[in-house]
Each structure stands twice: as structure tokens, then as C-alpha cells.
Amino acid sequence: MEITVTVNGQEHTCEIEPRLLLVHLLRDELGLTGTHWGCDTSNCGACTVWMDQVPVKSCTVLAAMAGGRHVRTVEGLEGPTGLDPLQLSFMSCHGLQCGFCTPGMLLTARWLLDHNPDPSDREIREAISGQTCRCTGYENIVAAIRHAAQQAQQ
Amino acid sequence: MTARSEHPTPMGHGRMVRKEDARLIRGRGRFLDDVSLPGMLHGAVLRSPYAHARIRSVDTSAAESHPKVRAVVTGEMLAERGMAWMPTLSHDVAAVLATDKVRYQGQEVAFVVAEDPYAACDALSLIEVEYEPLPPMIDARRALEPGAPLVRDEIPGRTDNHIFDWESGDAAATDAVFAAAEHVSTCELLYPRVHPAPLETCGAVASIDRISGKLTVHATTQAPHAHRALYAMITGIPEHKIQVIASDIGGGFGNKVGMYPGYLCAVLGSMLTGAPVKWTEDRSENLMSTSFARDYHMHGEIAATREGRILGLRVRVLADHGAFNGTAQPSKFPAGFFGVFTGSYDVAAAHCRVTGVYTNKAPGGVAYACSFRITEASYLVERMVDVLAHDLGLDPAQVRMRNLLRPEQFPYRSVTGWEYDSGDYPRTLTLALELAGYDELRREQARRRRAFAETGRGELMGIGISFFTEAVGAGPRATMDIAGFGMADGAELRVHPSGSAVLAVSCMSQGQGHETTFAQIVAHELGISPDDVEVVAGDTDRTPFGLGTYGSRSTPVSGAAAVVAARKVRERARVVAAAMLEVSAEDLVWEKGDQERGRFHVRGDRAAGATMAEIAQAAHADLELPDGVEGHLDATCVYNPPNLTYPFGAYICVADVDPGTGQVTVRRVVAVDDCGVRINPTIVEGQVHGGLADGIGMALMEVMAFDGDGNHLGASFMDYLLPTSMECPSWELGQTVTPSPHHPIGAKGVGESATVGSPAAVVNAVLDAIGVRHADMPLTPAQVWRAVQGRPIRTDVAIGSDNET
Numbered sequence: 001m002e003i004t005v006t007v008n009g010q011e012h013t014c015e016i017e018p019r020l021l022l023v024h025l026l027r028d029e030l031g032l033t034g035t036h037w038g039c040d041t042s043n044c045g046a047c048t049v050w051m052d053q054v055p056v057k058s059c060t061v062l063a064a065m066a067g068g069r070h071v072r073t074v075e076g077l078e079g080p081t082g083l084d085p086l087q088l089s090f091m092s093c094h095g096l097q098c099g100f101c102t103p104g105m106l107l108t109a110r111w112l113l114d115h116n117p118d119p120s121d122r123e124i125r126e127a128i129s130g131q132t133c134r135c136t137g138y139e140n141i142v143a144a145i146r147h148a149a150q151q152a153q154q
Numbered sequence: 155m156t157a158r159s160e161h162p163t164p165m166g167h168g169r170m171v172r173k174e175d176a177r178l179i180r181g182r183g184r185f186l187d188d189v190s191l192p193g194m195l196h197g198a199v200l201r202s203p204y205a206h207a208r209i210r211s212v213d214t215s216a217a218e219s220h221p222k223v224r225a226v227v228t229g230e231m232l233a234e235r236g237m238a239w240m241p242t243l244s245h246d247v248a249a250v251l252a253t254d255k256v257r258y259q260g261q262e263v264a265f266v267v268a269e270d271p272y273a274a275c276d277a278l279s280l281i282e283v284e285y286e287p288l289p290p291m292i293d294a295r296r297a298l299e300p301g302a303p304l305v306r307d308e309i310p311g312r313t314d315n316h317i318f319d320w321e322s323g324d325a326a327a328t329d330a331v332f333a334a335a336e337h338v339s340t341c342e343l344l345y346p347r348v349h350p351a352p353l354e355t356c357g358a359v360a361s362i363d364r365i366s367g368k369l370t371v372h373a374t375t376q377a378p379h380a381h382r383a384l385y386a387m388i389t390g391i392p393e394h395k396i397q398v399i400a401s402d403i404g405g406g407f408g409n410k411v412g413m414y415p416g417y418l419c420a421v422l423g424s425m426l427t428g429a430p431v432k433w434t435e436d437r438s439e440n441l442m443s444t445s446f447a448r449d450y451h452m453h454g455e456i457a458a459t460r461e462g463r464i465l466g467l468r469v470r471v472l473a474d475h476g477a478f479n480g481t482a483q484p485s486k487f488p489a490g491f492f493g494v495f496t497g498s499y500d501v502a503a504a505h506c507r508v509t510g511v512y513t514n515k516a517p518g519g520v521a522y523a524c525s526f527r528i529t530e531a532s533y534l535v536e537r538m539v540d541v542l543a544h545d546l547g548l549d550p551a552q553v554r555m556r557n558l559l560r561p562e563q564f565p566y567r568s569v570t571g572w573e574y575d576s577g578d579y580p581r582t583l584t585l586a587l588e589l590a591g592y593d594e595l596r597r598e599q600a601r602r603r604r605a606f607a608e609t610g611r612g613e614l615m616g617i618g619i620s621f622f623t624e625a626v627g628a629g630p631r632a633t634m635d636i637a638g639f640g641m642a643d644g645a646e647l648r649v650h651p652s653g654s655a656v657l658a659v660s661c662m663s664q665g666q667g668h669e670t671t672f673a674q675i676v677a678h679e680l681g682i683s684p685d686d687v688e689v690v691a692g693d694t695d696r697t698p699f700g701l702g703t704y705g706s707r708s709t710p711v712s713g714a715a716a717v718v719a720a721r722k723v724r725e726r727a728r729v730v731a732a733a734m735l736e737v738s739a740e741d742l743v744w745e746k747g748d749q750e751r752g753r754f755h756v757r758g759d760r761a762a763g764a765t766m767a768e769i770a771q772a773a774h775a776d777l778e779l780p781d782g783v784e785g786h787l788d789a790t791c792v793y794n795p796p797n798l799t800y801p802f803g804a805y806i807c808v809a810d811v812d813p814g815t816g817q818v819t820v821r822r823v824v825a826v827d828d829c830g831v832r833i834n835p836t837i838v839e840g841q842v843h844g845g846l847a848d849g850i851g852m853a854l855m856e857v858m859a860f861d862g863d864g865n866h867l868g869a870s871f872m873d874y875l876l877p878t879s880m881e882c883p884s885w886e887l888g889q890t891v892t893p894s895p896h897h898p899i900g901a902k903g904v905g906e907s908a909t910v911g912s913p914a915a916v917v918n919a920v921l922d923a924i925g926v927r928h929a930d931m932p933l934t935p936a937q938v939w940r941a942v943q944g945r946p947i948r949t950d951v952a953i954g955s956d957n958e959t
Contacts, residue, residue, distance in 0.1 A: 033188040034181015043871035074181035098665025099178030100404030125879040137843030138879040
């Protein structure tokens with residue numbers, strides 16, 4: 001089947017199998033390997049992207065469901081003025097180690113700060129609770145999101 | 155939250171931002187599944203649904219006629235090439251693809267190569283395998299019973315499931331101590347089978363060049379050079395025709411040390427098709443078939459005076475090694491470093507005996523940041539100390555303080571033969587107790603207990619302590635090898651004419667930040683900027699031989715190699731500088747200026763000097779050098795560690811427990827680590843954070859249990875639970891710094907400390923809250939509730955199948 005999907009502002013028309021998963025469309029067809037795959041069961045959240053402004057786990061979304069929609073991936077975080085402040089905060093706060101969960105964490109964090117510019121630590125932890133990190137014990141991810149929020153408030 | 159210590163870190167550029175982050179935060183890392191080669195095909199593995207079954211037949215004809223399938227590989231085909239079995243790292247063999255029978259659920263039976271990954275999976279369902287189910291050997295405690303199902307009946311003459319008996323310590327002396335002791339506490343403890351579960355699963359892209367015969371394997375490997383040697387051994391391709399490349403790795407934790415059938419199937423798939431072949435696991439395959447961790451059934455005994463002075467420890471262990479003895483550890487240590495089970499205490503005698511057995515479960519056992527089984531050893535002794543305190547009615551902090559090794563005892567030779575390099579244990583425990591506010595916590599606990607006794611409602615709280623000693627940085631090559639390779643690692647340091655440098659190392663980061671810390675080491679030694687040091691790793695064509703990253707050995711071994719290579723460079727630079735400045739080398743003084751920039755100056759004439767960049771330029775230019783000096787500054791080192799290093803620490807967990815529901819909330823974790831000198835304290839703290847989360851995971855939720863048929867009950871993240879941001883508190887860290895006397899910069903390694911030390915602290919806290927002497931991990935709400943009722947269960951078997959303890 002043919003779908004047209006807009007990814008990071010760019011329109012793509014692709015011939016796909018109906019069963020193709022969104023994560024595989026992004027990675028294998030469009031070459032956007034920043035979105036990672038970790039579990040198949042929506043538990044780990046490494047594959048989190050935005051679909052029409054909402055974070056979804058792209059391992060359990062069919063590519064066909066993204067037809068006619070806008071998808072945003074980690075490659076779409078960097079804007080014309082440079083890196084997203086969250087990307088800078090993840091660096092300065094050591095919010096990543098192996099970096100495998102990082103793209104998904106960044107996209108959820110961006111959604112959080114867009115909807116709640118001054119979240120409490122509890123709200124940050126709840127926002128990322130559907131995503132697993134095996135390296136950081138979450139401490140510095142929470143710190144990085146808090147830091148980005150504080151920077152934006154100033 | 156971090157309590158900064160007053161100890162200055164002697165390393166320069168301490169908390170610099172990591173170099174690897176710039177690509178990772180952009181999604182521009184290069185993980186295994188990101189590798190895509192022209193014409194690449196995709197492999198998928200057919201796995202056994204049975205834990206134990208004889209293979210009657212394998213019919214691949216339907217799969218082969220699938221239009222997108224390019225090859226189907228069976229065990230029989232491998233047997234024709236002598237590749238159906240591969241050597242393990244523990245004097246055994248393991249099946250690559252099963253030929254005679256399957257020995258665990260999820261075992262590899264066939265491999266399909268197809269044009270796309272979906273087609274490869276489709277073709278798996280077209281393969282017809284006729285199995286004859288056999289009774290499975292699931293419960294390790296019954297593995298040695300007469301008539302137990304035989305797992306390894308292909309080994310001639312084998313009549314039981316026994317693998318080895320290994321002992322350590324003095325049995326007679328220990329028995330004598332126990333016979334004379336005023337008090338003995340005993341306890342049965344299970345360290346359940348768990349899994350490292352890195353977020354990135356295992357995989358490989360194999361590509362053989364038909365003209366040159368060169369095999370290139372991109373793989374998720376923590377030990378690229380060891381893997382190259384194994385590929386050579388198994389395939390017969392000579393080592394110089396094999397290049398193993400590991401790029402970014404999405405977490406390893408020991409899961410990516412061993413050699414797995416999937417890697418070899420990708421290699422064979424490429425040999426058969428002539429095209430590159432990619433194989434990646436899905437999550438269930440990862441959890442069911444690749445290296446598990448622990449599975450130690452322990453019987454502990456601790457002898458003491460009535461005042462709580464520990465006299466001796468005696469331990470019997472039944473070790474479930476699964477269907478093949480494939481533990482990845484120094485080959486002369488069948489129980490890993492379990493021999494350090496006396497922990498941090500001064501005991502008169504100790505003895506352990508470990509018996510390994512085969513079961514119908516996946517092979518492995520040494521993984522998940524365990525420091526070669528020190529997780530098990532540390533859990534044992536720290537749980538036994540709490541059991542002792544419980545039995546004697548003593549405070550567990552006081553019992554520990556009374557028995558800790560004293561600073562003047564270092565270097566300390568333990569009764570089981572380990573030489574602890576350095577430590578000041580009471581200082582570290584004291585700091586942890588102060589940070590936690592221990593006395594006030596005990597008062598709060600008493601108040602809560604009174605309130606609960608009066609009302610029968612509310613939460614209880616508990617305080618759990620763990621004091622661990624690790625032994626890492628394996629190891630002296632005379633006693634430690636893997637697959638016959640001594641555990642010494644190389645470093646090669648090249649200095650360019652401009653004074654910038656490239657360091658090539660054999661270790662392999664899986665997120666530890668080696669590109670940054672190793673650059674800091676070289677920068678510190680050479681007096682240049684870490685921005686001017688490029689670190690190369692994970693490519694066997696570009697790096698010196700060495701055994702890789704696991705057992706917290708990168709900083710103790712490869713880090714030391716980098717220091718020694720850099721110091722050789724500096725001494726070569728001294729000779730060149732002497733020629734430049736027309737003085738003798740002995741008259742030059744090394745100094746550090748602004749931003750750690752280094753230079754040599756002439757003794758007594760500070761103005762006359764040369765920076766490393768100036769010296770490097772001269773070393774490559776037309777400067778007349780003394781006879782015997784070759785020019786350039788490059789240097790290499792193979793570092794053979796004289797001893798292990800012994801990081802240690804004191805962890806305190808505060809847990810709130812609802813005895814009505816069994817729900818546990820970890821309120822606080824205080825962790826004081828002493829890993830010697832810290833190179834990048836931010837990275838060290840990050841390593842500790844991650845390990846503390848592991849401790850909560852293992853103590854409260856992670857387990858791979860099996861039902862009576864050998865079905866794996868934790869085969870996805872729906873069933874194998876990992877801690878999220880909601881279960882983890884904000885960690886409270888502290889530090890003490892006791893340099894290692896034998897490491898060239900005094901560093902000890904820290905990667906696994908918190909994973910080793912923290913599970914006991916969490917378990918001790920939960921059991922302290924509910925006043926229960928012992929219950930096995932994981933302390934799920936059901937297990938806690940059962941423990942409150944006085945009936946804790948076995949957690950390694952399915953509920954209802956013989957799991958009353």
C-alpha cells in the first residue's frame with residue numbers, strides 16, 4: 001500500500017507492506033536511525049516519537065496509521081537556531097550514558113515542557129515512567145529535564 | 155543529590171562534558187542495528203518451544219521455497235562443517251544450532267536468511283520440526299537426584315548433571331571455629347536467575363569478502379578481540395582475515411561478553427550467500443537465550459560470639475549453570491570470584507563449596523555487572539550479617555562496625571587468599587551513617603512500630619545496610635585468563651606533530667564514557683587538552699589486543715595501560731626537549747600551568763622550556779637527536795595488573811512497607827563509594843546511580859522463573875520487570891578516596907560497585923521493616939505479604955509448583 005507521511009516537516013510517499021511498523025518505516029525506509037527499538041511490547045519506550053504532537057511508541061504503531069500525519073523524531077529536535085535546550089541539558093547534566101534510550105526520553109521531555117513548562121520532579125518522573133533507562137538510574141535524566149525547564153523560565 | 159567530598163580529585167579536567175554525547179543526543183550514534191551494508195540480507199533464528207526434547211526431523215523445504223528466502227541453515231548443515239558445536243569460555247561446548255536435542259526453551263534450532271527481516275520471520279513458521287518431548291530438568295535442587303533427567307547425554311559416559319565442585323578456604327579450620335562458637339546462625343538464600351537486559355539487544359552484521367577472504371563482523375561485543383579469536387577458532391578463518399567492529403553499544407552489563415549462536419549464524423549466512431547478513435534479537439530472544447546472571451542457591455552459616463563478633467563463615471552453594479557451562483569468567487575460577495565471600499570483615503576462618511549443575515535452562519551465569527559473582531558473595535555475607543544481628547538482637551550497623559577490617563590491616567590477606575589492596579572501611583561506614591541520619595531513622599522506626607502496634611494500620615519503615623568489598627580489574631595474567639588469553643590489555647598512544655594524540659585501547663565502552671575518561675587520562679599525563687586526544691576502541695584492526703570491558707576492568711587495566719603509555723611518551727618527550735634546549739634530560743622539570751597545560755623547563759630557569767606541542771613538532775622535524783633516540787613520541791604498553799583492585803562502599807536504604815498489601819516504597823538510598831581516585835566524578839556518580847537502580851530491580855522485581863515444563867516466565871518486559879523512574883528515589887551519594895597503591899593513578903574501577911552492593915541494602919531494609927528474618931528476592935508485594943504471614947515463597951518456580959520454602 002502507499003502512504004504519505006510527514007516526518008520532521010518533510011513529506012515522504014512510500015510503498016509499504018500493511019503490517020510494517022512505524023519504527024521500521026522510520027529506521028529502515030527513511031534512514032532515521034535515531035529512533036531505537038528495544039522491546040516490542042511498548043514497555044521500554046526507546047522507540048518513542050511524536051505523531052501529531054503526541055508521543056507514541058512507534059514499535060506498536062503501524063506505519064499505515066501514520067499516513068497523512070506528522071511525525072517528529074529525535075532528528076527533528078534540532079531547529080534552525082540550534083539544538084533543543086533539552087539536548088544541551090542532557091549533555092551538561094550527564095543525562096545519558098549508552099544513549100540508547102535518549103532519543104525517546106528527549107521527545108517525551110519536550111512534550112512535557114511544552115505542556116508544563118515548570119514541572120515538579122514528581123511530574124517529570126511520571127512523564128518518563130513509560131520509558132526504561134538501564135544506565136542512569138534516572139537521576140540525571142530528571143535533573144536534565146529540570147535544568148532545561150529552569151533555563152527556559154529565566 | 156550528591157554530597158561533595160572534601161577530597162580534591164587529583165585528575166585534571168574532572169567533570170568535563172562527555173565527548174560521545176554530541177552524537178548521541180542528536181540520534182546520530184551508530185548502534186548495531188543502524189549498520190546497513192549494500193546488498194545486506196536479514197537472518198532470523200528458529201527457537202525451541204520445548205525445554206527438553208529430542209529432534210526427530212527438521213524439514214526446511216517449504217521455507218526454502220519462500221520467494222524471499224536465500225538460505226536456511228540447520229544444525230545438520232553446521233555439523234558437516236564441524237561448526238554445530240562451539241567451545242564455551244568454561245571448558246565446555248555449546249550447541250550453535252541443535253542437532254540431537256534441544257536443552258532449553260528458546261534454544262537455536264535453525265537460521266533463515268531472507269531479503270528482508272519480515273520475510274525471514276515468515277519463513278521461520280514454514281520450517282517443520284518434529285520434536286519428541288523429554289522430561290525437563292528444571293529445579294536445580296533436584297539435578298543431582300538419582301534418576302534425574304539427564305541434560306547432557308551426548309557426553310560419553312555421563313550419567314548425572316554434575317558439572318564441578320569447587321572449594322575455597324580451610325574446611326577443617328572453619329569447622330573448628332564453628333564447633334567452638336557461642337552462636338551460629340544459618341540461612342537458606344536464593345539469588346534468583348536475573349538478566350542484564352540492556353536496552354539494545356544483541357546482534358551482528360557479518361560480511362565476507364569473496365576476493366580477499368576477509369570476514370568483517372559488526373557486533374554488539376564488549377570484548378572485540380576475544381570475539382575475533384573465537385571466530386577464528388570456530389570458523390577456521392585466520393585471525394588476520396577477521397575484523398570485529400563494535401561501534402556504539404546500547405548497554406552491555408555483561409550480556410555482550412559471550413559468543414552467541416546468532417553471531418555465528420550471521421557469519422555462516424554470509425559465507426553461504428556471499429552477501430552481508432544482519433541478525434538482531436528481539437527482546438524475548440534476548441531474555442530467553444543470552445547470558446542470564448546469578449541463579450545461586452546458597453546455604454550460609456555464620457559463627458559469632460554472643461556480642462556479635464564474627465568468627466567464621468561457611469557456605470554451600472548449588473549453582474544452576476543451565477544446559478551448557480558457558481560462564482564468561484577467568485577460566486581457573488569456576489565460581490568466579492565468589493571466594494571473596496568474607497566481604498569486608500575480619501574473620502578467623504571461612505570455607506565455601508560450590509557445586510555446579512546442568513539444568514534445562516539457557517547457559518550463562520556471569521553477567522549483569524556482577525564482577526564475576528561478587529554480587530552473589532556480597533549478598534550472601536551482607537544478608538548473613540543481618541540474620542546474625544536479627545538472631546542476637548543487635549543493631550546491624552553496630553555489628554558491621556565491630557567486625558569491619560581496620561585501616562592498619564591493609565594490605566589485607568583474607569582467609570580465602572585474596573589480597574585487599576587498600577581501604578579505610580570504618581570511615582566510609584561512618585560517613586554513610588551520618589549522611590543517612592541513622593540514629594534519627596531508628597527513632598522514627600520505633601515510633602512507627604509503636605503506632606502500628608497500637609492501631610494495626612499504617613506503614614512500617616526499615617533501614618538496610620550493606621557494606622561491600624569488590625575485587626575488580628582482572629587480572630594478573632599468571633592466574634587469570636579467558637579462553638587461554640592472559641588478562642593483560644594493550645594501549646597504543648600516537649602523538650601527532652601538532653601535539654594532539656590518538657589513544658587506541660582494547661576495552662570497549664557500552665556507555666561508560668571511555669572516549670572522555672581515557673582522553674582525560676592522556677591529557678592529564680601529557681599536559682594537553684582532552685579535546686586534543688581522540689580515543690579509538692572497538693575495532694580489532696585499529697586497536698591492540700586485550701580482553702575488553704567487563705568485571706569493572708577498563709580503568710584498572712586499560713586505564714593503567716593508557717597511563718603507562720602516556721608516561722613513556724612523556725619520558726621520550728623529555729629526551730627530545732633536552733636536545734631542543736641543549737641541556738641534559740635530568741635537568742628538565744615537568745610542570746603544569748593554566749588549564750593543566752604541561753611543559754618541561756630547565757631547572758633554575760623557568761623561562762627556558764618547551765610545551766608538549768613544541769616537543770612533538772621537534773620530534774617530527776629536523777632536530778638533531780641524541781644517538782639511539784628514534785624520533786617521534788609514540789609509545790605502547792601491555793598492562794599486566796599486579797593484583798586486583800578492591801573498591802568498597804557503604805550503602806543504606808530506607809524503605810517504607812505497607813504490611814497489609816506488601817507494597818514497598820524505597821524512600822532513600824545513601825551510597826558512599828570508595829573507588830580510589832576518580833577521573834571524571836560526574837561519570838563515576840552516573841555509574842553508581844545506574845547500579846543503585848539495578849539493586850532496586852533485583853531486590854524488588856526482577857526474576858526469571860520457570861514452570862515445571864521449563865517454560866520461561868519472564869520472557870518479555872511485560873513479565874520481566876525493570877525499575878522505572880517511579881520506583882527509584884533521588885540517590886544520595888557520598889565518597890571517600892583511598893587510592894589503590896598499585897594502580898598508576900590510584901584508580902580502582904567503579905562500573906559494577908553499586909550493582910554488587912545495593913541489592914542487600916534494599917532487601918535488608920524491607921525485611922527490617924517487617925521484622926522478618928529472611929525472604930528471598932524479588933520482594934514483590936506478593937512475596938512481602940507472604941513473608942509478613944510467615945510463609946515466604948520460592949521465587950524461582952511458578953506459583954503453585956512446589957514453591958513453599
